[in-house]
Amino acid sequence: MAEAYDTLIIGAGMSGLAAGIRLAYYDQRVGILERHKTIGGLNSFYRAGGRDYDVGLHAVTNFTPKGAKKGPLSRLLRQLRFQWEDFALAPQQQSRIAFPGVNLAFSNDIRLLESEIARCFPHQVAAFANLRSQVLDYDDLDQAAFEISTRKVLGQIFSDPLLIEMLLCPLMWYGNARVHDMDWGQFCIMFRSIFLEGFARPMRGVRLILKHLVKKFRSLGGQLLLRHGVKQIVSEHGRAVGVILDDGREIQAKRILSSAGWVETQRMMGEVDEVGNDAAGQLTFIETITTLNCQPAKLGLSDTIVFYNDSDRFDWRPPQHDLCDLRTGVVCSPNNYLYEDNEQLQDGVIRITSIANFDRWSGLAEADYRREKLVWYDRSSDSAVRFVPEFRHHAIDTDMFTPKTIQRFTWHDNGAVYGAPQKRLDGRTQLENVYVCGTDQGFVGIVGAIISGISIANQYCLK
């Protein structure tokens, strides 16, 4: 085998790039292998019709202001030797959880949500304070404590089931790989990252963050190898010795860090059949992106993100009998952030996300696929405008991605956005020098993925 690396990283998403920076900074010979022609993974970007689009990013969660010493954001900036200004994060204006007849507004100041709960659920104020302190107490990364049922815990804390559903809605939408219920560990992480820390966005979108990560990785001597898909991880006596690429070339490595996903990595190690496995995640989405000829605020939409659900029960599962389930969704406007000096994006943008069924989308013939995209663009917009103002008469451009798109560019089974339901917190595999990081290790979101890459690199590849 030619070319020996200290560490080979599979996947140039947030976690792989972050791990790469750590290892290259400490003088390892590091290669990042990415099958796609560009970087980003689940948080990528593209350009179409002269416009820039983000794929994953609605908001960077875990936002803490400049100077904060605690929290994942400051930790990752320190670990990667970035300045706070590098990510140019602008905080959100205000977001909203919208259920029939009840709206709970929240912002990056938890007091707004507290006052909203006092207004709408006066008898649940003490319970919410109790929940908050239980979330703050949680710091156990042991697998058993992580996997406690969140619905069970919340059922013991709150007496009003509607508030439980409303609190679960945004937290599940932004990071729950399980169907219906949520791991308590994941809930605590999401509660902190969204309600106690908050939403922010760089004006230039996710490409700004990725650009900084790649630039740093390369400046430290790291090698980013695009269009280098890994077909197989080669092992001898329980240890990986290298990889075989899609084109048959072989690369040698002392250890391998894979952000390809748990099942996907198992497949590279020859452990899973090509088709059919229950371990992969099921939750995937369609997203419509509408470009407007005005700012969304002109139409009466000044919320940053609206999480809506059209009944008192929030049903978090992929639809069984249809392409999408439009009972719940997320409306995000990247315009509605507090950008520095009151700057604003040139175009208005509204993104609407709905839960989708991967098998049904990927099973469509090409002509049907194109038609269904148009059909579901309209349907998901119809669903959303029950909770936000009508915007379509101001549309000057539209685009849309589906579970099929996500799978095609990320190679994650089922186009699963939040990975497998069972997280691998310790990052280990059956091969002693192969580790997983990223979504399937346990952390989601941009900050979470970066922290995952850093911590697995620190734990196994540096010492």
Next chain:
Amino acid sequence: MAPEEIREVIIEILGDIAPDEDLGSLDDAVAFREQLELDSMDFLDIVMELRKRYRVQIPEDEYVQLASMRSTVDYLTPKMSEVAK
């Protein structure tokens, strides 16, 4: 390297790891953890920076020696006596 020089090196490393911390008022006898917002990832970086900059190897079970500035300097003095600043 003399103990005072080792102390300077550690201050320099801390400044890189935690640029927002005020290191001027550091009390050498008190644990870093009690004065600075350092977590285990930051402690790993002290070890890694010493390895990167001066090729000093610190085994994992001796990381505890790096608790305070005084204990760090005491621990590193014999290890770094031959190292040039």
